[in-house]
Amino acid sequence: EEQLLESGGGLIQPGGSLRLSCAAAEFTFSTNALSWVRQAPGKGLEWVSGISNSGGSSYYAGSVKGRFFISRDNSQKKMFLQMNSLRAEDTAVYYCARGRFLTWPDWYFDLWGRGTVVIVSS
Amino acid sequence: QSVLTQPPSMSGAPGQRVTISCTGSSSNIGAGFDVHWYQQLPGTATKLLIYGNTNRPSGVPDRFTGSRSGTSASLAITGLQAEDEADYYCQSFDSTLSGWVFGGGTQLTVL
Numbered sequence: 001e002e003q004l005l006e007s008g009g010g011l012i013q014p015g016g017s018l019r020l021s022c023a024a025a026e027f028t029f030s031t032n033a034l035s036w037v038r039q040a041p042g043k044g045l046e047w048v049s050g051i052s053n054s055g056g057s058s059y060y061a062g063s064v065k066g067r068f069f070i071s072r073d074n075s076q077k078k079m080f081l082q083m084n085s086l087r088a089e090d091t092a093v094y095y096c097a098r099g100r101f102l103t104w105p106d107w108y109f110d111l112w113g114r115g116t117v118v119i120v121s122s
Numbered sequence: 123q124s125v126l127t128q129p130p131s132m133s134g135a136p137g138q139r140v141t142i143s144c145t146g147s148s149s150n151i152g153a154g155f156d157v158h159w160y161q162q163l164p165g166t167a168t169k170l171l172i173y174g175n176t177n178r179p180s181g182v183p184d185r186f187t188g189s190r191s192g193t194s195a196s197l198a199i200t201g202l203q204a205e206d207e208a209d210y211y212c213q214s215f216d217s218t219l220s221g222w223v224f225g226g227g228t229q230l231t232v233l
Contacts, residue, residue, distance in 0.1 A: 035222070044124060044227040045160070045168075045211050061221050095168065102174050105215045106156035107222055110179060112168040 002027045002111055004096050009116030012086055020081040020116060022096030030074040033099035036081050038092035050099060086120045093117050125150060126212050126225035133231040134202045142228045144195045144212035152193035155215040159188055159197045162209040207232045
């Protein structure tokens with residue numbers, strides 16, 4: 001069964017850093033773009049960052065640009081999100097999602113993980 | 123405030139039809155970018171319901187139908203069932219933000 005599994009969440013103080021991981025199973029990892037999507041408590045979904053299948057192109061929401069950095073290791077079938085200068089408003093469940101598109105840039109997300117919780121609080 | 127606007131909540135009786143709207147602008151839906159729909163059930167992974175405005179992935183019942191017109195899109199659910207009680211989100215690309223955006227979500231209650 002195709003799966004995505006996030007890890008690395010936790011409680012972190014404002015201004016701190018955290019690195020999330022997303023591991024893939026049962027699909028050809030290197031041919032798929034991936035994204036991170038987050039959901040703050042009681043709120044809706046927010047796209048955070050995306051990366052092309054090769055890792056050569058990356059994209060960021062304005063709210064995280066310059067603080068978050070996305071990367072991937074196709075040999076390990078893993079994607080990462082390095083989160084720096086964390087703020088209280090970054091508190092959320094972070095999901096990784098596989099991206100597909102019919103034509104660029106009409107990305108849609110056809111496989112989602114269950115998420116990892118990040119809490120930014122002193 | 124989300125770039126794509128959805129009604130926060132809707133309800134319907136079993137067997138009824140409900141339509142969830144997603145209103146955007148000239149920088150996203152109105153610019154011709156595709157709209158996609160997702161279902162979020164508590165305790166389960168988010169599920170893709172509709173992609174490319176009208177397409178259903180394998181396994182999604184034909185009770186779910188997507189459409190797009192102008193700066194808006196809609197998700198219609200016919201023959202409402204108890205298991206359809208969930209949160210629903212639309213998603214598109216926004217050229218002004220140069221990024222992918224979601225609607226604020228609609229909580230659907232089956233009465």
